[in-house]
Structure formats: C-alpha cells, structure tokens
Amino acid sequence: MNFVHTMETFVEGKKKILLILLAVFLIALPYMLNSQYLVTVAVKIGSYTLLALGLNVLTGYTGLVSLGHAGFVAIGAYTSSLCAVKLGMNFFASMILGMVVAGLAGVLLGLPTMRVTGTYLSIITLGFGEIIKMIAMNWSSVTNGTLGVKNIPRPSIFGYDLTIANNGLYYLMLVLVLITTLFCIAVVKSKTGRAFQAIRADELASTMMGINITSYKILSFVISACICALGGALYASLIGYIDPNTFNFDVSTLILSIVILGGMGTIRGMFVGAAILIAFPEVSRFLMEYRFVLYGVILVLMMRFRPQGIMGWKSTMPYRLSKNVKEQVEKMDKNAPLNLLNETKG
Amino acid sequence: MAEKEVLLKVDNITKRFGGIVAVDHVSCTVRKGEVVSIIGPNGAGKTTVFNMLTGVYEVDEGEIIFNGNPIHNKDPKEIVAAGISRTFQNIRLFSDLRVIENVLIGAHIKTKYNFFQSVFRTKKFREEEDKKTAEAIQLLKSIGLDYRRDDYASNLPYGEQRKLEITRAIATGAQLILLDEPAAGMNPQESAELMEFINKLKDQGYTILMIEHDMSVVMNVSDRIYVIDHGKPIAEGLPEEIANNPKVIEAYLGGVQNDAEDQ
Ligand SMILES: Nc1ncnc2c1ncn2[C@@H]1O[C@H](COP(=O)(O)OP(=O)(O)OP(=O)(O)O)[C@@H](O)[C@H]1O
Ligand SMILES: [Mg+2]
Numbered sequence: 001m002n003f004v005h006t007m008e009t010f011v012e013g014k015k016k017i018l019l020i021l022l023a024v025f026l027i028a029l030p031y032m033l034n035s036q037y038l039v040t041v042a043v044k045i046g047s048y049t050l051l052a053l054g055l056n057v058l059t060g061y062t063g064l065v066s067l068g069h070a071g072f073v074a075i076g077a078y079t080s081s082l083c084a085v086k087l088g089m090n091f092f093a094s095m096i097l098g099m100v101v102a103g104l105a106g107v108l109l110g111l112p113t114m115r116v117t118g119t120y121l122s123i124i125t126l127g128f129g130e131i132i133k134m135i136a137m138n139w140s141s142v143t144n145g146t147l148g149v150k151n152i153p154r155p156s157i158f159g160y161d162l163t164i165a166n167n168g169l170y171y172l173m174l175v176l177v178l179i180t181t182l183f184c185i186a187v188v189k190s191k192t193g194r195a196f197q198a199i200r201a202d203e204l205a206s207t208m209m210g211i212n213i214t215s216y217k218i219l220s221f222v223i224s225a226c227i228c229a230l231g232g233a234l235y236a237s238l239i240g241y242i243d244p245n246t247f248n249f250d251v252s253t254l255i256l257s258i259v260i261l262g263g264m265g266t267i268r269g270m271f272v273g274a275a276i277l278i279a280f281p282e283v284s285r286f287l288m289e290y291r292f293v294l295y296g297v298i299l300v301l302m303m304r305f306r307p308q309g310i311m312g313w314k315s316t317m318p319y320r321l322s323k324n325v326k327e328q329v330e331k332m333d334k335n336a337p338l339n340l341l342n343e344t345k346g
Numbered sequence: 347m348a349e350k351e352v353l354l355k356v357d358n359i360t361k362r363f364g365g366i367v368a369v370d371h372v373s374c375t376v377r378k379g380e381v382v383s384i385i386g387p388n389g390a391g392k393t394t395v396f397n398m399l400t401g402v403y404e405v406d407e408g409e410i411i412f413n414g415n416p417i418h419n420k421d422p423k424e425i426v427a428a429g430i431s432r433t434f435q436n437i438r439l440f441s442d443l444r445v446i447e448n449v450l451i452g453a454h455i456k457t458k459y460n461f462f463q464s465v466f467r468t469k470k471f472r473e474e475e476d477k478k479t480a481e482a483i484q485l486l487k488s489i490g491l492d493y494r495r496d497d498y499a500s501n502l503p504y505g506e507q508r509k510l511e512i513t514r515a516i517a518t519g520a521q522l523i524l525l526d527e528p529a530a531g532m533n534p535q536e537s538a539e540l541m542e543f544i545n546k547l548k549d550q551g552y553t554i555l556m557i558e559h560d561m562s563v564v565m566n567v568s569d570r571i572y573v574i575d576h577g578k579p580i581a582e583g584l585p586e587e588i589a590n591n592p593k594v595i596e597a598y599l600g601g602v603q604n605d606a607e608d609q
Binding site: 183186187190191192194195197198201202204205206207208209210211212219314317318319321322324325328329332334335336337338340341 | 400402422423426427431432434438439440441442443444446447450451452454455456457459461464465466467471472475476479480481483484485487488490492495496498514516517518519521550551552
C-alpha cells in the first residue's frame with residue numbers, strides 16, 4: 001500500500017519525462033532487438049494487448065466474463081483477411097469492416113444479458129466462440145473451410161508494404177495500441193465508464209441511479225468486440241495464414257488469463273499481462289509441452305496470492321480535477337444551496 | 347395555512363409474496379416540501395412499500411401517483427427520471443469506487459453528453475463533466491463528506507456510508523428522496539447531523555419519505571407519520587398524535603403492555 005503510494009507519487013511527478021522515455025524506448029525497440037524473430041514476438045505481444053484491452057472493457061470494467069472472445073477475434077481476422085485476399089481491399093478498410101461485423105455480433109451476443117447473468121452468460125459466450133469456429137469451418141465457399149485463408153497480404157500505406165523486416169508492422173502495431181489505449185481511457189473516464197463500473201459493482205443500485213443496464217451491457221459488448229476484431233485483423237496480417245483452429249478456445253482463455261494476470265479493470269495491467277503471457281512461452285520453448293500446465297499454475301497462484309492481478313492496485317492518487325473545477329472548489333461555501341432539483345420547486 | 351400541492355399519492359397498494367400479504371392496502375399522501383415517516387415493527391412491510399414506489403416490485407393492487415402521473419409498475423429508471431430516488435436499508439454503494447465517483451454515478455441521468463462527445467473529449471464533454479464534478483463536490487461539502495472525496499466507498503465507516511448513499515440519491519436530481527433507515531448504525535452525533543441535514547434539504551425544497559426506527563429522529567424531523575404493522579396501516583398523524591396512539595404503542599410494545607396490564 002505504502003509502496004504503491006510512493007511509486008505512484010513518483011510516476012505522477014515525473015509523468016512527462018517517463019512518457020517521453022517510454023516513447024523513445026518503444027520507437028527504438030526494433031533496432032535494439034535487431035532480430036526479426038524478436039520483433040515478431042513484440043508485434044504478437046502488441047496484438048494480444050489489443051485483445052486484452054478489448055476483453056477488459058467487458059470483463060474488467062462491466063464485470064461480464066466472456067469465454068468466447070476468440071469468436072470476435074476470428075470475425076475481425078476473417079473479415080479483414082478475406083476482404084484483402086478475395087476483394088483486394090486495403091488493410092485499413094477491411095480492418096474497419098471487420099470491426100463493424102464484430103460490433104454487430106457484439107449486439108447479438110449482448111442481447112441475452114437482458115435475461116442471463118453470471119455463469120450462464122459465460123456459457124453462452126463459450127457457445128458463441130464455438131459457433132463462430134463452426135461457421136469458419138463449414139462455410140467453405142467464403143472462408144475456405146478447414147483449409148483456411150493463405151497468403152494474407154501485409155498492410156500497406158501508399159503502396160509501401162509494412163512488414164516485419166522493415167519494422168512497418170511493428171510501428172503499425174504501436175499506433176493501433178496507442179489509439180486503442182487512448183480510446184479505452186476516454187471511455188473509462190466518462191459517464192459510460194462509470195456506468196460500466198457501477199453495473200459491475202451493483203446492478204440494482206445502478207438501476208436506481210437511472211442507468212439503462214441493458215443498453216450499457218450491450219454497448220460494452222460492442223466496444224469489446226470491435227477492439228478484439230481490430231486485434232484479430234492485425235494478428236492475421238502478422239501470421240499471414242489463418243484457419244478455424246487459429247481461434248480456438250485456448251485463445252479465449254489466453255486473453256482472459258492476460259486480463260486476470262494483468263489486473264481486471266486496469267488498463268496498465270493489459271500491457272504487463274500480455275508481455276508476460278506471450279513472451280513466456282517464447283522464451284521457454286523447451287517447456288512447450290508443459291506450457292499450459294504452467295499457465296494453470298500461474299493463474300492458481302495469482303488467485304491465491306494476488307487476486308486483483310499484478311497491476312491491480314487501487315490508485316492512491318487523488319481523483320483528477322480539471323483546473324476549472326479546482327478553482328470552483330476553492331470558492332465553495334459548504335452552506336450554499338444545492339440547486340440540483342430537476343423540476344422547478346413547488 | 348394553505349395545503350401544499352400533493353407530490354406523491356399512494357392509493358391502497360398491496361403486495362403479496364406467495365401466501366403472505368407483505369403490504370395490505372396501504373395508502374399515503376406526501377405533499378411538496380414535507381418530511382413524512384413510515385414506521386412499524388420489523389417485517390411490517392415498510393421496505394416493500396419503497397420497493398413498489400421505486401419500481402423494484404410491481405404492485406398487485408392499487409396505484410401510485412407522482413406529480414399527477416401514475417408510476418406504479420413502471421421501469422425503475424423511468425421512476426428515477428421522473429424524480430424519485432432512494433437509499434437502501436442494507437447499504438448498496440459502488441464500494442470499489444471512490445466517494446466522488448459514487449456521487450457522479452448518481453448524476454448519471456443528468457450528465458448530458460453522448461458517447462462520441464466523451465471519446466473525442468469535446469468542449470461539451472469537458473464543460474458538462476466539470477459542471478457535474480463541481481456539483482458533486484458542493485454536495486459532498488454540504489453533507490460534510492468532502493474530506494473523504496478521494497477515498498474508496500468501502501473504506502468509509504458505516505455512518506458515512508449512509509451519508510454517501512443519501513448524497514448519491516440527491517445527485518440524481520430527484521425531488522422526492524426515499525430514505526430507508528438512514529440513521530441505522532449512526533452514533534448520536536451522526537444522527538444529530540443527519541437530522542440537521544434532513545432539515546436543510548427540506549428548506550431547499552426537497553420532499554422526504556423516510557423509514558426509521560430511531561424514534562428521536564422520527565419525532566424530530568417528521569411533519570407527519572404513518573404506522574404500518576403486518577402490512578396493514580394502523581395509524582397516521584402528527585408526531586405527538588402517534589406518540590400517544592394506543593394502537594401504535596401496542597404494535598410496538600405488543601405483549602409487553604399486556605404483561606404490564608396483567609400484573
Ligand atoms: N422478495 C420477497 N419475497 C418474499 N417475501 C418477502 C420479500 N420481500 C419482503 N418479503 C416479506 O415481506 C414482509 C415485509 O418485509 P419488509 O422488508 O418490507 O419489512 P420491513 O418493514 O422493511 O422490516 P424491517 O424493519 O425489518 O426492515 C416480510 O415478512 C418479508 O419476509
Ligand atoms: Mg426494511
């Protein structure tokens with residue numbers, strides 16, 4: 001607790017310089033790594049960070065546990081890859097299309113939240129993930145079935161291909177992660193994010209605050225789905241080949257593990273969680289066979305000793321007020337009238 | 347003295363749970379600016395009345411008219427928007443969020459910007475967010491909770507959690523505030539402060555309907571009192587009338603009084 005406070009005070013005080021250092025580090029990273037393999041791992045970490053940020057909106061902030069998020073990743077990956085391969089569409093246009101399709105699927109999956117919650121909802125999401133896999137497998141005329149989609153082109157900007165070799169894919173990943181992170185912060189720090197967290201904490205009390213539970217849950221599903229589709233589109237262009245098994249149940253659990261390990265309901269945790277859980281199997285290839293056993297052990301240990309996740313502490317910093325509000329607070333009189341009544345007083 | 351306008355009219359509402367009749371043809375009227383209390387022994391059906399008023403339960407019979415419009419069996423969020431807000435007997439705060447965030451969530455329906463304005467941090471968003479934050483702080487100051495602004499709700503002592511629930515209810519902009527045992531768990535100093543705050547709300551045009559067991563609070567702040575027992579209305583009137591009503595004394599003291607007579 002005290003340690004957290006000291007650290008947060010330090011970070012808060014040196015925020016600008018730390019951000020600059022981080023930016024310089026991330027920009028220079030591919031040159032420091034100087035290895036296509038390591039850069040590929042870095043892009044993979046970035047892609048999974050996106051997936052975790054997506055699931056975190058739903059599971060971390062809104063409190064709805066999904067076991068089928070690989071389904072949204074698949075929708076994003078398939079839509080964008082097929083548009084690129086079959087229709088020759090540009091990466092960005094096909095990525096956005098993938099997000100739209102996933103968003104619509106998010107509405108569909110969000111609808112049952114009107115009636116079901118908790119474990120039952122998780123089972124529905126599990127079913128959703130499997131259904132998407134089945135569709136990818138059996139709708140051969142469009143998805144190529146079990147053969148999958150081959151030769152997915154690398155994204156290109158103005159005819160310039162973004163690859164691992166020229167680090168273009170890495171920088172594309174950085175930009176997408178940055179935009180998504182800013183988007184998530186903006187959502188969380190607004191009435192939408194507060195409504196999500198209120199629903200997570202207490203649905204009845206939230207209803208009594210006038211929050212439309214159903215529409216916020218659906219919104220949370222949609223945002224989550226769109227972000228995961230974005231991650232899926234990036235991931236597909238990184239690996240260049242996808243088939244229905246690329247997005248199996250293991251992917252759903254991996255994303256969930258990242259969110260839990262990093263710290264549900266924190267944004268910082270997603271980077272740490274993804275870095276650990278994606279880098280770990282790479283550095284421990286010799287452990288290949290036992291990888292999932294180790295995942296299990298890590299998660300059990302986490303649940304036992306740090307259920308809030310590695311980065312899951314509550315901030316000890318004061319709630320951020322804008323300058324404008326601070327000035328108003330200075331002048332406030334505790335006996336001033338409240339003036340909050342909706343209707344004119346009778 | 348001219349009668350003030352009727353804000354809430356509850357007409358013969360009834361609620362059954364299977365075999366038991368939790369609320370049996372209860373009626374009451376609350377006028378603008380009044381503080382009205384509902385009292386009664388444990389299990390009398392008081393909280394069930396609140397649950398019907400706020401749309402948590404549907405009424406089996408009877409009707410509820412608020413500001414001239416029927417609101418029974420409406421969706422809870424429509425009822426809040428119409429101007430009724432409540433606190434809970436067993437505190438239901440957003441406990442892992444900060445005090446100020448709890449109040450801001452209370453202001454949810456009054457926070458007027460849309461999703462895209464918040465994502466792009468438009469001027470409208472910033473102005474509205476600043477305005478609501480300042481109002482929340484003002485509210486916390488006037489209830490004496492501002493020094494806890496940045497704390498997490500779960501870290502507050504019991505009495506302050508109750509205060510925070512009231513603050514959150516007021517933040518919705520409702521004109522009728524339903525308080526379910528606001529003084530429960532408060533020490534004498536805290537309940538004195540609570541009474542002062544209730545009077546302050548009254549002065550500012552709020553209307554309050556309160557369930558309370560602490561008789562010193564009830565007798566001090568209420569304009570009128572309704573008494574229910576086993577779901578049935580048994581008395582209504584001014585505080586002094588209620589205090590001397592034999593039916594009420596019997597409901598509260600029950601066997602004890604009979605024992606006294608036997609001796
Ligand atoms: N959801 C429910 N299902 C079944 N019975 C209920 C339900 N809610 C309340 N009751 C019953 O209705 C009766 C009235 O309960 P209620 O909570 O309204 O009493 P109360 O007057 O608020 O009591 P207290 O002073 O203890 O809070 C009780 O017998 C209770 O068991
Ligand atoms: Mg009760």
